[in-house]
Every structure is written in C-alpha cells, then in structure tokens.
Amino acid sequence: MLRHLTFLLLTYACLVVQTGAGDALAWGDWKTHLVAAPVAASVLLFEGPAAILWAAVVGLWWDGLSGGPLGESLLLMAGIAKLLQGALGGQPARSSAAIGLLVGASAWLHGLGWRVLEAWRDAPAISAAEILRLASQQALWTGLLTAAALFGWRFLVRGLALRGRPLAPLVQNKWRMLND
DSSP: OHHHHHHHHHHHHHHHHHHHHTTTTOBTTBOOOTTHHHHHHHHHHOOTHHHHHHHHHHHHHHHHHHOSOTTHHHHHHHHHHHHHHHHHTTOOOOSHHHHHHHHHHHHHHHHHHHHHHHHHHHOOSOOHHHHHHHHHHHHHHHHHHHHHHHHHHHHHHHTTTOTTSOSSOOOOOOOOOTTO
C-alpha cells in the first residue's frame, strides 16, 4: 500500500513540476518531459500488469492535463511500460545513472510516439529527422535531470560512503598525568 501511495505522490509531483515549471527547466530548445519518470518508476516499483496499469493511469492523467485527445498517452505509456519490462527482464535498476537512463528511454519513446501521432493526425510540415531530434533532445535532458536529482537525493540521504563511520570526528583524550 505504501508503494502505491508513494507512486501517486511521485506522479503528482512530476505532473505539477512539468505543467508549472517545465519551461523554467528548459535549456534553450532542450525541454523536459518529466511525465516519463512515473512511467519508469511504475516498472521499477511494480511487477507485471500492475506496472502497465499504473503507467496507463499516468498516461490518462497526462492526457487530461495536456489538452490533447484522451487515450493517446494512455496507450503510449502502457506500451512503453510493457517494453521497459521486457528490456529489464526482471532485473532492478539501482544506480542513479541506470534510473536516469530508464527515464530517458521512456521519455524518448513517449516523445517519439506522441510526435509521430501528432504528425499523422495534424499532418504538419515536419520532417522525420526533426521529430527524431526533438524526441532525442527531450529524452537526453529529462534523463540527465532525473539522474542528477536522484544523485543529489542519495547524496543528501546517505552521504558520501559514510557507512559505519561517524559523521563528526571522534575526540579522545590521550593525555596522561605527568607523574605516571
């Protein structure tokens, strides 16, 4: 139950940050897609159909916030969760870099799929190379920001390899009486 609540809080935080501060996190035309983080987290936290269901819920939530047609992101994110489950093969990702790579992969797949669907639906004059460039930039920037945030969080929580050692130096009195 705690995993589900934690996942909902993570999803809510990512959606709020993406909709509220997504432009502030952009670096030039390198934009973020933080909605990919809960999709990757669903694969890491849950197994089997539960991960796909949670990714679909994230997609439906994003469809409601983005103003696009309902169901596109739902299907894309459910498919991405299934692909990521197959790619991981049941092996958990533990390091910040591995989780950042997983988030980047889900951002790339969602950005690519969403832009292809948008181009198919609206038929804008955009080339396939431009779609690939935009999706790749978005995925790289999102993965790097996620890995940096996880590394910072782990640094704050655990410290730099301080296992078994005290945080402050121990002060011991080694002075002896002079007439011993």
